[in-house]
Amino acid sequence: MSTCELVLQSIDYTYPGGHSAVSGLDLNLGPGILGLLGPNGAGKSTLMRILATLAKPSRGKVSWNGQDIALNPNALRNSLGYLPQDFGVYPALSAREFLGFLAAVKGLSGKRAATRVEHCLAEVGLADAADRRLGEFSGGMRQRVGIAQALLNDPSLLIVDEPTVGLDPEERMRFRHLLTDLAGERLVILCTHIVSDVEASATALAVMTAGRLRFHGAPEELLARAEGHVWEWTVAPSELEAVRGKYTLCASLRRPEGIRVRIVSAERPHADANAVTPELEDAYTWLIGSGASKH
Ligand code: ADP
Numbered sequence: 345m346s347t348c349e350l351v352l353q354s355i356d357y358t359y360p361g362g363h364s365a366v367s368g369l370d371l372n373l374g375p376g377i378l379g380l381l382g383p384n385g386a387g388k389s390t391l392m393r394i395l396a397t398l399a400k401p402s403r404g405k406v407s408w409n410g411q412d413i414a415l416n417p418n419a420l421r422n423s424l425g426y427l428p429q430d431f432g433v434y435p436a437l438s439a440r441e442f443l444g445f446l447a448a449v450k451g452l453s454g455k456r457a458a459t460r461v462e463h464c465l466a467e468v469g470l471a472d473a474a475d476r477r478l479g480e481f482s483g484g485m486r487q488r489v490g491i492a493q494a495l496l497n498d499p500s501l502l503i504v505d506e507p508t509v510g511l512d513p514e515e516r517m518r519f520r521h522l523l524t525d526l527a528g529e530r531l532v533i534l535c536t537h538i539v540s541d542v543e544a545s546a547t548a549l550a551v552m553t554a555g556r557l558r559f560h561g562a563p564e565e566l567l568a569r570a571e572g573h574v575w576e577w578t579v580a581p582s583e584l585e586a587v588r589g590k591y592t593l594c595a596s597l598r599r600p601e602g603i604r605v606r607i608v609s610a611e612r613p614h615a616d617a618n619a620v621t622p623e624l625e626d627a628y629t630w631l632i633g634s635g636a637s638k639h
Contacts (some may be wrong), residue, residue, distance in 0.1 A: 347409055348375055348423070348500040348531040350395070355404035357390050357555075365390040367555045369404070377527050379542025379563075380535040381628060382552035388535045389429055391552070392505050395533070396426045408501070420501065425494030427487075429505040435479030439470055439489050442478055446493045457496075464492040468522060484515025491522065502532045508541050520545055539625045553632050563624060570627035575609055575617040578602040587613075594626045 350373040357366040365387045382388050393399040394406065397417045406413045408420040434442055440461060447457035465471050468488040473481070478489065487507055494502060504523065508516045523532060524545040534542055542549065549566055551559040559566060574594070579587055580602050587593065591607040598604075606620070607613060608630040622630070 348529070349373070349407075349409050350501065350531060351405075351407045352395075353405045353407075355391070355394065355406065356402045357387070357394060357399065358402045365555050366394070366401070369552075369555075369557050371550060371557065371560060373531055373533075373548075375527075375529050375531055376547035377523065377532045377534060377542075377545050379546030379549045380533055380552065381537065381539060381542060381549060383537055383632065385554075386537075386552040387555040388537075388552055389505055392426075392428075392503050392533070392535055395420075395501075396424060396428075396503055397421055422497070423500045425497065425499030425502040427490045427494045427502075427504045427507060429509070431487075431490040433478040433481075433486055433489060436477060438475045438477055439465060439481075439492070440474040442489065443492055443496065447496050450496055452496060460496050460498070464495045467495060467526070468492045482515065483510045484512070484519060487511065487515075487519055488522065491526070495526070500530050502526065502530055503535070504532065505535045506537070507534070508536065508538060516541070539628050543624050551628065551631055559631055566627045566631060567622050567624065570608065570622035570630040572619050573608050573610060573630050574606065574620050574622045574626045575613050576604060576606045576620050577614050577617040578604050592629055594623075594629055 352369055352371040355366055355369040358364045369391065380388055390399065394401050397413060397420060400414065411419040413420045443461045443464065444457060447461055452460060465474050468491050470485065470488055470492065473485065478486065481489065508519055511519060520541060523534060526532065534546065536542060546563060548561065549559065549563055550557060578599065578601055584596065584603050587605050587607065591609055591613055593605060593607055595606040596603050608626055
């Protein structure tokens with residue numbers, strides 16, 4: 345597999361109406377799974393469309409293995425696999441037919457197309473279902489078809505946008521494992537607003553809010569930032585609303601003695617509160633600032 349170095353310098357993107365969706369974004373990426381996290385509207389999909397060469401940045405430069413993609417988009421396109429958020433399938437086709445069709449659209453030659461279709465079907469665990477109509481597939485199976493089509497050209501950059509939306513918990517788990525298996529020497533960018541989608545698999549995290557990059561680093565680094573800012577204690581059920589109003593609640597658990605609350609806060613929120621070891625979800629909540637901004 346070829347090298348994969350993706351460099352983004354000072355990227356801005358403004359929609360025609362004047363809405364700024366990405367601003368001043370710098371990122372330097374290499375092989376591994378990058379979990380790109382951010383709430384809805386943060387600008388993740390816009391950024392992914394720029395990287396997929398479907399949108400041109402208003403300002404800034406994207407380079408793939410040293411080549412400016414504005415000058416030479418094919419350098420990146422030839423190594424790109426993309427599963428967009430709104431990936432649709434033709435329900436009347438079988439998985440094999442659909443992938444064969446897309447392989448032709450992507451310009452793979454007949455023999456290579458046939459080999460790649462079979463390889464990709466096997467890679468996503470759909471070899472046995474290859475001749476079933478896509479209309480009969482579950483959401484998880486359809487997403488696996490989406491990954492299979494993104495893999496047809498054996499990409500060294502794989503971009504997957506919100507892939508677990510609409511999947512049930514088991515399908516979600518299976519899909520996350522699949523992405524981990526596919527990583528290898530590739531750069532996989534997994535874009536999501538769900539922290540648990542990236543928890544087990546991401547080797548690096550990037551967090552965006554309101555078009556800006558708020559964090560880029562190892563998951564451990566994000567966890568370390570929240571150290572000492574995650575608290576738990578037990579409240580009476582009648583106190584829960586007041587806690588929720590004052591702090592950002594990460595979790596609450598009903599227990600016989602009351603409700604165990606878990607919040608993020610710079611200061612100890614209550615005499616009974618104990619600092620606990622942050623989970624990634626807590627650290628993300630702490631970073632995006634909803635905890636800090638409330639008090
Ligand atoms: P995310 O993928 O993180 O949810 P998006 O990239 O979809 O974020 O959107 C970023 C911002 O750009 C949002 O405020 C959204 O409303 C806005 N936006 C997205 N698409 C368009 C569009 N076609 N025209 C104008 N604004 C848009």
